């Protein structure tokens with residue numbers, strides 16, 4: 001039987017990353033996912049993927065700890081060999097993250113540093129390391145946000161870091177093209193997950209307001225996103241490169 005392609009999803013234990021991991025398995029990819037603190041949730045995602053007939057493993061990784069990347073890659077490579085019969089992966093999805101909510105005027109240096117590390121510096125350097133174990137003809141998918149196209153008070157630092165990732169995506173696509181690695185960035189609108197204490201999902205007023213600003217009349221759900229990311233990891237998407245793909249149901253038009 002042909003070897004399945006393997007995708008690495010950071011922050012695959014919950015929310016969008018979990019749905020990406022499961023959607024990838026439904027498209028017959030094997031999945032390696034990372035979590036930061038929620039091992040139990042990550043293990044549950046692994047079980048669900050195995051139930052779909054694909055291989056899966058979960059590893060702890062704090063994306064903010066760049067000094068841990070070498071040992072993470074070492075552990076990943078050795079378990080790829082023992083569990084997946086290869087030492088390479090095909091796709092990287094830089095998804096992990098959280099949000100500090102602060103207006104520009106109020107934002108402090110700690111918030112800035114946290115957002116930079118998790119949303120820009122982390123993916124910047126993690127991707128460089130992963131490139132050593134990424135097959136040519138593979139792909140990278142970065143995760144941005146609708147908040148780079150329109151502004152909402154409270155998301156100045158977050159939006160700026162996601163904007164930086166959008167620029168980096170184009171440079172990565174340009175430079176990695178010679179290895180036939182495609183690099184795209186997906187920009188979800190507001191989605192019902194745990195992020196920011198579940199504000200989109202649990203704050204009824206916020207949910208209704210965001211829905212009213214969306215052409216399709218509701219906020220997003222994780223499964224609005226995962227399938228698109230999984231599609232980008234298939235041959236059907238082989239000519240999609242260097243694109244920002246917004247998935248927001250048409251918000252803030």
Ligand SMILES: NC(=O)c1ccc[n+]([C@@H]2O[C@H](COP(=O)([O-])OP(=O)(O)OC[C@H]3O[C@@H](n4cnc5c(N)ncnc54)[C@H](OP(=O)(O)O)[C@@H]3O)[C@@H](O)[C@H]2O)c1
Pocket residue numbers: 010011012013014015016017034035036037038039041061062063064094095096097098118143144145146187188189190191192193194195196200
């Ligand atoms: N939800 C939205 O409305 C929305 C919209 C646009 C973009 N996004 C982006 O989509 C991505 C996922 O967001 P989400 O809504 O799915 O969030 P979520 O439900 O809160 O899940 C966050 C995931 O990231 C992991 N994580 C958090 N901090 C980490 C760190 N320092 N190192 C490694 N992993 C870490 C978490 O691991 P643990 O489970 O171990 O904590 C979890 O798996 C983020 O990049 C976010 O900015 C979200």
